[in-house]
Amino acid sequence: MEQFKNIKDNSGFKVPENYFNEFPKKIEEIIANVKPDKPKKLQLKAYYSIAAVFVSIIVVATVLIKNYTKEPTQLENQTLAYLECNIYDVSDEILYDVTIESESLETKTNNNIELDVLAEEITEEEIIYNYNN
Amino acid sequence: MSNLSDLEIYELYKIDKDKSFNLLVSKYQEKLYWHIRKIVITHHNADDVLQNTFLKVWKAFPNFKNESSLYTWLYRIATNEALTFLKSDKTKNNISYSNTETKVINLLESDVYFEGNDFEKKFQQALSTLPEKQKLVFNMKYFDEMKYEQISEILKTSVGGLKASYHHAVNKIKDYLNNN
Numbered sequence: 001m002e003q004f005k006n007i008k009d010n011s012g013f014k015v016p017e018n019y020f021n022e023f024p025k026k027i028e029e030i031i032a033n034v035k036p037d038k039p040k041k042l043q044l045k046a047y048y049s050i051a052a053v054f055v056s057i058i059v060v061a062t063v064l065i066k067n068y069t070k071e072p073t074q075l076e077n078q079t080l081a082y083l084e085c086n087i088y089d090v091s092d093e094i095l096y097d098v099t100i101e102s103e104s105l106e107t108k109t110n111n112n113i114e115l116d117v118l119a120e121e122i123t124e125e126e127i128i129y130n131y132n133n
Numbered sequence: 134m135s136n137l138s139d140l141e142i143y144e145l146y147k148i149d150k151d152k153s154f155n156l157l158v159s160k161y162q163e164k165l166y167w168h169i170r171k172i173v174i175t176h177h178n179a180d181d182v183l184q185n186t187f188l189k190v191w192k193a194f195p196n197f198k199n200e201s202s203l204y205t206w207l208y209r210i211a212t213n214e215a216l217t218f219l220k221s222d223k224t225k226n227n228i229s230y231s232n233t234e235t236k237v238i239n240l241l242e243s244d245v246y247f248e249g250n251d252f253e254k255k256f257q258q259a260l261s262t263l264p265e266k267q268k269l270v271f272n273m274k275y276f277d278e279m280k281y282e283q284i285s286e287i288l289k290t291s292v293g294g295l296k297a298s299y300h301h302a303v304n305k306i307k308d309y310l311n312n313n
Contacts, residue, residue, distance in 0.1 A: 013171075014248055015166070020163055023158070023183070024155060027158055034192075
């Protein structure tokens with residue numbers, strides 16, 4: 001190892017004058033020009049998304065409020081009136097149908113009872129006849 | 134040169150990033166430069182690798198956990214950057230192990246910031262014949278006068294393995310110098 005001793009202190013490598021004074025400035029400039037990191041980019045994306053959602057909410061809210069407070073037009077009034085008349089017609093029809101159905105049901109039931117009574121009378125007569133013979 | 138300790142620089146980073154980083158650069162630029170220079174040989178390449186090293190340090194400093202010392206962390210980044218540079222250089226120029234000695238001589242002769250004598254050139258040639266790991270261990274132990282424990286932390290190798298590597302490296306260099 002004796003022969004290495006001179007090499008250790010002076011291996012022949014040199015640096016430009018003032019290199020170590022200027023290097024910190026150089027690295028400072030490089031770092032200043034470095035593009036934003038991924039997390040920063042993601043942060044920016046998140047900000048833009050939040051802003052877009054906020055604007056959409058405002059637009060939708062404005063449209064809804066406008067529709068709610070708007071006076072109906074003449075055509076809309078006419079349509080509403082027509083719809084209201086139709087509703088009464090339909091309910092009358094339903095009432096009418098229900099009445100017809102209940103009436104016929106009542107008649108049917110009465111007829112059935114009379115038939116049953118007749119059947120009972122016949123059966124008694126038959127029994128008496130069979131007994132006598 | 135900064136008089137602050139590594140821990141003080143690390144703590145300062147939480148308050149003033151720029152100031153802390155500038156202190157870090159001032160404190161370690163010279164040590165890291167010479168470490169890199171011995172791996173990549175020319176000043177131009179060493180300057181490039183040193184810039185990349187500090188750029189990486191700047192980006193990774195917020196994630197530094199202070200589990201290992203700042204000194205070994207910086208050395209590890211510098212070593213990795215230098216080795217990555219050598220690998221890409223080898224791929225670009227298609228250099229095989231058989232002509233690395235010629236490559237070193239060419240690099241030294243083309244570098245205006247090398248003023249070594251014949252023996253120093255021969256010494257660099259002898260170093261270039263070593264496997265990458267042995268060369269690193271030799272540089273860190275011999276030139277940077279680092280302890281085996283510190284080298285072990287940087288290269289993630291056992292102290293026993295490092296001692297064996299250094300021993301082999303010294304013998305190979307001696308042989309080379311005696312035979313050439």
